[in-house]
Amino acid sequence: MGKKENRRAEVIDLLAVHFLETGLGDTGLRRLAEVAGSSDRMLLYYFDNKDELVAAVLAHIAGGLTAALNELFGTTPKTPDTILKTLWEAAKSEAFKPHLRLWLDLSTHANRGDPLLLAIVRQISEGWIEWMANLLAVPEPEKKAVAALILAAVDGQLVLFPGEIARGDAAIQQLVKLFKNRGK
Amino acid sequence: MGKKENRRAEVIDLLAVHFLETGLGDTGLRRLAEVAGSSDRMLLYYFDNKDELVAAVLAHIAGGLTAALNELFGTTPKTPDTILKTLWEAAKSEAFKPHLRLWLDLSTHANRGDPLLLAIVRQISEGWIEWMANLLAVPEPEKKAVAALILAAVDGQLVLFPGEIARGDAAIQQLVKLFKNRGK
DNA sequence: TTTTTATTGTAGCGATCGCTACAAAGGCAT
DNA sequence: ATGCCTTTGTAGCGATCGCTACAATAAAAA
Numbered sequence A, B: 001m002g003k004k005e006n007r008r009a010e011v012i013d014l015l016a017v018h019f020l021e022t023g024l025g026d027t028g029l030r031r032l033a034e035v036a037g038s039s040d041r042m043l044l045y046y047f048d049n050k051d052e053l054v055a056a057v058l059a060h061i062a063g064g065l066t067a068a069l070n071e072l073f074g075t076t077p078k079t080p081d082t083i084l085k086t087l088w089e090a091a092k093s094e095a096f097k098p099h100l101r102l103w104l105d106l107s108t109h110a111n112r113g114d115p116l117l118l119a120i121v122r123q124i125s126e127g128w129i130e131w132m133a134n135l136l137a138v139p140e141p142e143k144k145a146v147a148a149l150i151l152a153a154v155d156g157q158l159v160l161f162p163g164e165i166a167r168g169d170a171a172i173q174q175l176v177k178l179f180k181n182r183g184k
Numbered sequence C: 001t002t003t004t005t006a007t008t009g010t011a012g013c014g015a016t017c018g019c020t021a022c023a024a025a026g027g028c029a030t
Numbered sequence D: 001a002t003g004c005c006t007t008t009g010t011a012g013c014g015a016t017c018g019c020t021a022c023a024a025t026a027a028a029a030a
Helices: A001-022 A029-035 A042-047 A050-073 A079-092 A097-112 A115-135 A140-160 A165-181 B001-024 B031-033 B041-048 B050-073 B080-092 B097-112 B115-135 B140-160 B165-183
Strands: none
Touching: A001 A029, A001 A042, A001 A097, A029 A042, A042 A050, A042 B115, A050 A079, A050 A097, A050 A115, A050 A140, A079 A097, A079 A140, A079 A165, A097 A115, A097 A140, A097 B031, A097 B097, A115 A140, A115 B001, A140 B097, A140 B140, A140 B165, A165 B140, A165 B165, B001 B031, B001 B041, B001 B050, B001 B097, B031 B041, B041 B050, B050 B080, B050 B097, B050 B115, B080 B097, B080 B140, B097 B115, B097 B140, B115 B140, B140 B165
16 A cells, blocks of 8 residues: 555655756666666656656655755845855755756756746746745845845856856855945 | 868758757757758768767857847947846847757756866856956956856846746846946 | 455567668769 | 769668556455
């Protein structure tokens, strides 16, 4: 009875690690089965098809990331420059870098038209903006715009400096300064 | 003699359009041959292998984009907020959107470890920063950092709002305001 | 025990991938 | 005409893709 569900959850855990390490490019069923210590046949027994498998693993990863970010940021409001600095340090850390890279993968596939990933990405994206907006100590009408700016600035470093995200330090530092000047 | 080279150039032109429209995901030799009005066999006659083909097409696209941007921006220095506004309008236009999307594709593959694309992307990226830095009317030591911030902010919108880049309007507007406050 | 149901292995389908072997066809100079 | 070099078509290799048919086993229910 429950055996199937248990194993399914284990598989999701193992594949989450693999997805974070290698992105969405290496997702052949036989390869994933190897990683999960299973067989392609069994993966299609636990999941209806490959799309459902991918969606489940991504949902699991997104959940973990949300939890980690909540722990990192707490719930008390913060100024844009401190939020940006904290987020940037996280983005450069070994713990979060894989998440960022995977996020870039997802967004790219979504931009290319994959309807499944498009829906997933939009939902996650909106969730992050909302979450950060609630954390920002700025006037209400600007909250979401500032949140989007911060997230985009960090994501953009990954696009601009692939494989060496730390090179974005100077750009982020500029934005921090701009935020500090902001109160006029 | 020259027949091979002529046809090769034609093929590059045709494939550039296709790459811009569909990204790097649809690059089967047989499919590309169809698009170019040729055959897979002939593509491998014009090019040594698929990698060389892709590199040639990408170089062609990059060249065209550089020319277009130079025409759009001219050579007289501009303030960060006007450059950002101009670049953002361009990014949203139908003419440039495909270039942005393709750029995201490239960067994603580079981040995933593809060594060929990593070299290409880093070179192009560095070129853009340099180009924009020379265009920016800001003190020398900050030029490259501001350039990287602007480029990253625009790229980031694509990551954050796949398929509906215009939703980044508010975030870009925030950055424009920050730039305007900048002189203190 | 029998009978059903849940779990897993083996084999393979049809499609696509980059690439190659082989040879036919065309233009060229001699 | 002959031979040569460039250009192109046909066919296919071996690998991988998502997925399925079929059957064997194990566990649970009767």
